Amino acid sequence: DTAVSQTPKYLVTQMGNDKSIKCEQNLGHDTMYWYKQDSKKFLKIMFSYNNKELIINETVPNRFSPKSPDKAHLNLHINSLELGDSAVYFCASSRLPSTNYGYTFGSGTRLTVV
Amino acid sequence: AQKVTQAQTEISVVEKEDVTLDCVYETRDTTYYLFWYKQPPSGELVFLIRRNSFDEQNEISGRYSWNFQKSTSSFNFTITASQVVDSAVYFCALSEVSGNTGKLIFGQGTTLQVKP
Numbered sequence: 725d726t727a728v729s730q731t732p733k734y735l736v737t738q739m740g741n742d743k744s745i746k747c748e749q750n751l752g753h754d755t756m757y758w759y760k761q762d763s764k765k766f767l768k769i770m771f772s773y774n775n776k777e778l779i780i781n782e783t784v785p786n787r788f789s790p791k792s793p794d795k796a797h798l799n800l801h802i803n804s805l806e807l808g809d810s811a812v813y814f815c816a817s818s819r820l821p822s823t824n825y826g827y828t829f830g831s832g833t834r835l836t837v838v
Numbered sequence: 839a840q841k842v843t844q845a846q847t848e849i850s851v852v853e854k855e856d857v858t859l860d861c862v863y864e865t866r867d868t869t870y871y872l873f874w875y876k877q878p879p880s881g882e883l884v885f886l887i888r889r890n891s892f893d894e895q896n897e898i899s900g901r902y903s904w905n906f907q908k909s910t911s912s913f914n915f916t917i918t919a920s921q922v923v924d925s926a927v928y929f930c931a932l933s934e935v936s937g938n939t940g941k942l943i944f945g946q947g948t949t950l951q952v953k954p
Contacts, residue, residue: 755940765877765927767944780939814883818940827873827942829883 727751730815730830737805738838745800745833747815753828755779755820756798758790761812761832773798774820805837840865842932844945851920852953859915859948861930867891869935872906872913873942877927886928889913920952 728749737743749756757780758770772780773792787803802809815830841864851857863872874886887897889906897904901918917924930945 757940757942759942765947765949767929767947769941769943772939772941774940780941812881816942820938820940826885826888827940829885831882834881 727828728815728817728830730813730833732833733831734834734836736836736838739805739807741805742801742803743805743835744802745813745815745835747798747800747830749796749815749817749828751817751828753817753819754795755818756792756795757816757818757827758798758800759814759816759829761814763811767814771798771800802835805835807837810835810837840867840932840934840943842930842943842945844928844930844948846948847946848949848951850951850953853922854919855952856916856918857920857950857952859917859928859930859950861913861915861945863911863913863930863932865911865932865934867934867936871933871935873929873931873933874904874913874915875929875931877929877947879926883929886915917950920950922952922954925950925952 731746755774757772761767770784771790776792789801792798812832812834814832816827818827843862870891872889876884903916905914927947927949929947931942933942
């Protein structure tokens, strides 16, 4: 019944590894997002996909690559993980115009790079 | 450029006190939406309110109330008779209608600690 589900909830990995975080929504929304929350709690958008098309790509290192196989899924793949990638990553979904319909956030994935 | 400022980094109150969390925003758009989210210690983001730029009526929901003033670009949040369960990080956020990207711009967050 979870509206926006992210897996895994916790991820601990070594520097240099490649990892993926998966996100799925069952709300029928057409737009999905990835937000990063750093150690100071600051939340910033990374990517947004609308109907599988990339519409927001903030200044994120090339090591981060989102993939949206369909409207209900938005995965985040990170190559060559660095210590600074440690953060909580939130997936969200909405129906555009999202300002009319609001957003639903997943519960977050806490990534720790050691 | 769009920006949301929550000048209060941390606030500590004793239970039953009233507390106001400030939020000031900047935008060139005439149509935009403002949000408040709560992030309890468990980490999830909980939606509290959405307000559009054309609706300046204050809103009250139980112990929560919001004061939107376009003249000062502020959207402040007051908790009346605070409780320990209100302890959380609170985020104010802005979304512009133009561009239709759905991008949410968050403030830095205010950590509220309510002591028994």
